[in-house]
Amino acid sequence: MCRWTPAAAHLCPEAALGTTTAAASAGRPLPLPSAASICLACLSLLLVTAGTATGACPPGVGHEPFQVLAGGINCSWTLERHTRSYNHLEGDVRLRRLYSANKFFLCIDKTGKVDGTRRKNYADSLMEIRSVSVGVVAIKSVSTGLYLAMSKKGTLFGSVKYNPSCKFKERIEENGYNTYASLRWKHGGRQMFVSLNGRGKPRRGHKARRRHPSTHFLPMLPS
Structure with missing residues (x-):
C-alpha cells in the first residue's frame, strides 16, 4: 500500500509540522491531500523500491548520482549495463x-x-x-x-x-x-x-x- 506523505514535508519539514499542529489545535480537520500529491508520493516510493531491488538508480538517471529523490534519499548508485555475451564460433x-x-x-x-x-x-x-x-x-x-x-x-x-x-x-x-x-x-x-x-x-x-x-x-x- 502507498502511504501518503504531505508534499510540503519533503520541502520544509518544520513548516509541515507547524501546519499540522495548528490545525489540530484549532479543531479543524487536516487538509486532504490532492490527487497530484498522492500520485507523486506513490511514484516516488515505487522508484525508490525499484532502485533498491535492482541495485541501480531509477530509469532516466545517468551515471551521475541522484541528488534528491522525492523522499529525500540520495542515490549514489550508477546504472549497470549488462552486455550480453554471444558465443563466437571461433574455436568450434x-x-x-x-x-x-x-x-x-x-x-x-x-x-x-x-x-x-x-x-x-x-x-x-x-x-x-x-x-x-x-x-x-x-x-x-x-x-x-x-x-x-x-x-x-x-x-x-x-x-x-x-x-x-x-x-x-x-x-x-x-x-x-x-x-x-x-x-x-x-x-x-x-x-x-x-x-x-x-x-x-x-x-x-x-x-x-x-x-x-x-x-x-x-x-x-x-x-
Whole structure:
C-alpha cells in the first residue's frame, strides 16, 4: 500500500509540522491531500523500491548520482549495463568427411597429397574442421595431422604447420553444399576454390568456379 506523505514535508519539514499542529489545535480537520500529491508520493516510493531491488538508480538517471529523490534519499548508485555475451564460433570443431558433388571424399595422405576417394570410411578422409574466425575454417586430416592448404598457384597440398595458406572461407550454397575458397590467395581478383574433378583429382583453384559441382562439398558426420 502507498502511504501518503504531505508534499510540503519533503520541502520544509518544520513548516509541515507547524501546519499540522495548528490545525489540530484549532479543531479543524487536516487538509486532504490532492490527487497530484498522492500520485507523486506513490511514484516516488515505487522508484525508490525499484532502485533498491535492482541495485541501480531509477530509469532516466545517468551515471551521475541522484541528488534528491522525492523522499529525500540520495542515490549514489550508477546504472549497470549488462552486455550480453554471444558465443563466437571461433574455436568450434567439427569432425566431418567432405563429400563432393562428384561423389568423392576429400582426403590428405601422409605424404601431403590431396586426393579424392570413394571409400566411405577411409581414415585419411576424416577431417577436423575448425572455425578460426567468422566464416573462415581450417581443415586438418585426423589420421595424418596435415592441414589442407592452397598455394599461390591454386594447388592443394597437405601442410605440416598451420599458416595463412590453410585458411578457407566456408560458404553454404543454395543447394545445401559448402564451398571452400582460399582466404589468402586469389587469381586475377577471383577466388580460388577447393575442387575435385570427375575423376576425384584436385583441380587448380583458378580453374574452379563457385557454380561448378566440383567445388561443392557436403560435410558428412562420420559413421
